[in-house]
Amino acid sequence: MPAAVEDDTIKVDKWDGSAVKNALDDAVKETLLTKYKYSESHWLMDWRLAICTLAVGLSGLAIVWDFLHPFPASRSVLIFCVCSYFVLMGVLTLYTTYVEKNIFLVAVQKDAAGVDPDSKWEVSSSLKRFDDQYTLSVRYVDGSSKRERQASVTRSVAAFFDENGVLVRECLVPVVTKLHNSLLSGKKDK
Structure with missing residues (x-):
């Protein structure tokens, strides 16, 4: 640094x-x-932050939902949130590779x-x-x-x-x- x-x-x-x-x-x-x-x-960075915020929000939802409704009852919500997180990380990877393309200034x-x-x-x-x-x-x-x-x-x-x-x-x-x-x-x- x-x-x-x-x-x-x-x-x-x-x-x-x-x-x-x-x-x-x-x-x-x-x-x-x-x-x-x-x-x-800052629109390139804003979109990246939006994708990351959505992924973290879904992770937070999974934690809160599991706290309020312990595991057997929260199974379907946990599966949805975990799968959504991995899909969003794939979208983030595609975004940084094909849209940002090492651009550091707009x-x-x-x-x-x-x-x-x-x-x-x-x-x-x-x-x-x-x-x-x-x-x-x-x-x-x-x-x-x-x-x-x-x-x-x-x-x-x-x-x-x-x-x-x-x-x-x-x-x-x-x-x-x-x-x-x-x-x-x-x-x-x-």
Whole structure:
């Protein structure tokens, strides 16, 4: 887990792939939200939380029902709740695999005039286990034309961290900016 050394410095154990990926994701997210003044949309996380809340609610129902009506009488309710829980965990797995797809930021770009629909930015990343190649992908959906453009960049994580595991934002921000600007101009940068 990334630890803040100073107020804006992020230091991680450079051998911990999850910490490195999370630190890079957080820095990319902060860059897009602060530099371009986009607002974050939480709808992906909200749906995941809704599925989890429903599953936990059914588990709570099973506990309360079994307390009020001891086992032989609560058998059918327990079976329903347990089966529903496992079905919802399957739905959650499918949701995170096929809908979220490693997306860690959905940003909304408001139309300056307020006439056209808002444009949407989806940012995802991947860092395979025991690999140093960090892939950052950005998908842009134009609000008025609904056309999609996508670009990605792959760099070694060593390009963004110093030898002590401190994130060097001056190396990351130009990569994010170039990727962002390539989508706004309509060029594809692979």
